[in-house]
Amino acid sequence: MNLQTIDQTYVMPTYKRNYTNFVKGDNATLWDDAQQHYIDFTSGIGVCSVGHANARVATAIAQQAQKILHISNLYVIEPQAKLAQAINALYDQKVKCFFANSGAEANEGAIKIARKYGEKDGVPKRYKIITLDHSFHGRTISALKATGQPDMHTYFGPFPDGFVYAKDIDAIESLIDEHTVAVMIELVQGEGGVEAQDKAKVQALAKLCKARNVLLIVDEVQTGVYRTGEFTASQTYGIKPDVITLAKGLGGGVPIGAILTPLDVLHGGDHGSTFGGNYLVTSAALEVLSILKEAYDAKRIDQLARAFDAHVEALLVKFPAIFTKHVGIGLIQGLRVNPDIPVANVIAKAHAHYLLVLKAGRNTLRFLPALTMTEDEMSQGFARLESALFDL
Ligand SMILES: Cc1ncc(COP(=O)(O)O)c(C=O)c1O
Structure with a gap:
C-alpha cells in the first residue's frame, strides 16, 4: 500500500x-x-x-530526552516553572500559568476560570460568556460551543449552555446582563478570516469589562508569541486582559497550551492534565522563547x-x-x-x-x-x- x-x-x-x-x-x-x-x-x-x-530547539529536546521526559504534575517540573517565569519576564503584568496540551484545552481552562469566578462572585450566579461571530476557539465541546460559527454546532449536542454570540465588538455591550461573567475574543480572528480588531475599540472593551466586572479573556492561540509583533497581541493592543490563552507558536512544534492570568481562581483539584507542561514541551518552549526574544530585541x-x-x-x-x-x-x-x-x-x-x-x-x-x-x-x-x- x-x-x-x-x-x-x-x-x-x-x-x-x-x-x-x-x-x-x-x-x-x-x-x-x-x-x-x-x-x-x-x-x-x-x-x-x-x-x-530549528537546531537550538532540536538540541534542547534531545538533551532533555536523554535526561527525563515526564514525571507527572505530582512533582515540581523545573523547565515548567522556568517557562512560567520566562513568560512573566516577557509579559507586562504578573500572571500565574497553567500548561495544557493544545489551544482548545487552554480555552477550556479559561472557560473554567470564568465559570468558577462567576460562582464565587455574588448572586445571581454569573456564567454567560460572550464570544464573537466568526470566532474560532477549538474543537472540544465547550470550545466548539464558544466558537461563533453556527454551522460548527450542527452535531455533537447537547452543548454546555451559556455562550452568547455578538455580531461584532460593538455589539458586545448590549449583550452584557446580570448573568454575564466573561467576554472571550481573538484580537485578530485567525480562522475567521484574518480579521484584526480595531485598537481603540478593543481598549474601550477592556475598560467596559473592568467597569462591569466582566472578565476579558483573550484567545491568543494563533496571535500570541510575537506573531503580531509583541510577545502577546494584548501588548500590541495595549490591554491587560484577565486571562490570555496561548498555544501554537509557544512550543515551536511540540504540543503545548498555556493559560495566563493574574486572578487567583483555580486551586488544588480544580484543574489538571497528565501531560500538561511536561519536561519535553516546556524545555522546547523555553528555547523557543529565548530564540524569539533575541530576534525581537x-x-x-x-x-x-x-x-x-x-x-x-x-x-x-x-x-x-x-x-x-x-x-x-x-x-x-x-x-x-x-x-x-x-x-x-x-x-x-x-x-x-x-x-x-x-x-x-x-x-x-x-x-x-x-x-x-x-x-x-x-x-x-x-x-x-x-x-x-x-x-x-
Ligand atoms: C484562535 C484559536 N483558538 C483555538 C484554536 C484551537 O487550537 P488547537 O487546535 O491547538 O486545539 C485555534 C486553532 O486554530 C485558534 O486559531
Whole structure:
C-alpha cells in the first residue's frame, strides 16, 4: 500500500489532506520525498514559530530526552516553572500559568476560570460568556460551543449552555446582563478570516469589562508569541486582559497550551492534565522563547513583518482582479480573494509552484510564516506566489 492508501485506510477522514509527503525542513523551507523543495508560508498553521528543524530547539529536546521526559504534575517540573517565569519576564503584568496540551484545552481552562469566578462572585450566579461571530476557539465541546460559527454546532449536542454570540465588538455591550461573567475574543480572528480588531475599540472593551466586572479573556492561540509583533497581541493592543490563552507558536512544534492570568481562581483539584507542561514541551518552549526574544530585541521580527507586509501589499496592487483587500497585522496577514475565485484553487496553484499557503474564513488567503524566515525564503516565496497567480 502506498502512503495515501495507508492513511485513507487507517486514519479517520476528518481532514481534507494534501498527500505531499514532507520529509525534512529547514527554517521556512521544506523537502518532500522526491527532494523537491517548497517555501512554507504557513509554519504548520502558526506553530513552527522558529521554523522547521530549528537546531537550538532540536538540541534542547534531545538533551532533555536523554535526561527525563515526564514525571507527572505530582512533582515540581523545573523547565515548567522556568517557562512560567520566562513568560512573566516577557509579559507586562504578573500572571500565574497553567500548561495544557493544545489551544482548545487552554480555552477550556479559561472557560473554567470564568465559570468558577462567576460562582464565587455574588448572586445571581454569573456564567454567560460572550464570544464573537466568526470566532474560532477549538474543537472540544465547550470550545466548539464558544466558537461563533453556527454551522460548527450542527452535531455533537447537547452543548454546555451559556455562550452568547455578538455580531461584532460593538455589539458586545448590549449583550452584557446580570448573568454575564466573561467576554472571550481573538484580537485578530485567525480562522475567521484574518480579521484584526480595531485598537481603540478593543481598549474601550477592556475598560467596559473592568467597569462591569466582566472578565476579558483573550484567545491568543494563533496571535500570541510575537506573531503580531509583541510577545502577546494584548501588548500590541495595549490591554491587560484577565486571562490570555496561548498555544501554537509557544512550543515551536511540540504540543503545548498555556493559560495566563493574574486572578487567583483555580486551586488544588480544580484543574489538571497528565501531560500538561511536561519536561519535553516546556524545555522546547523555553528555547523557543529565548530564540524569539533575541530576534525581537534585534528588531528582526519587526523588520520581517514590515517586509512581508510590503510584499503582500504589492500583490494586492498587482492582481486587482484576484485580490480585493489586504488584511492582518505583524506576521498574521491575508488577502481577501475575489468571491468568484475559490481560495482552494489559489492554494492548489501555489502548491503546484512549490509554495504552502493557507485559507481563512470563506475567501481569505492567509499567511502565517515562521518568525525566523530569511529574506531569501520570503522573496522566493513571493516570486512563486506571483508565478502561481499568473498561472491561475
Ligand atoms: C484562535 C484559536 N483558538 C483555538 C484554536 C484551537 O487550537 P488547537 O487546535 O491547538 O486545539 C485555534 C486553532 O486554530 C485558534 O486559531
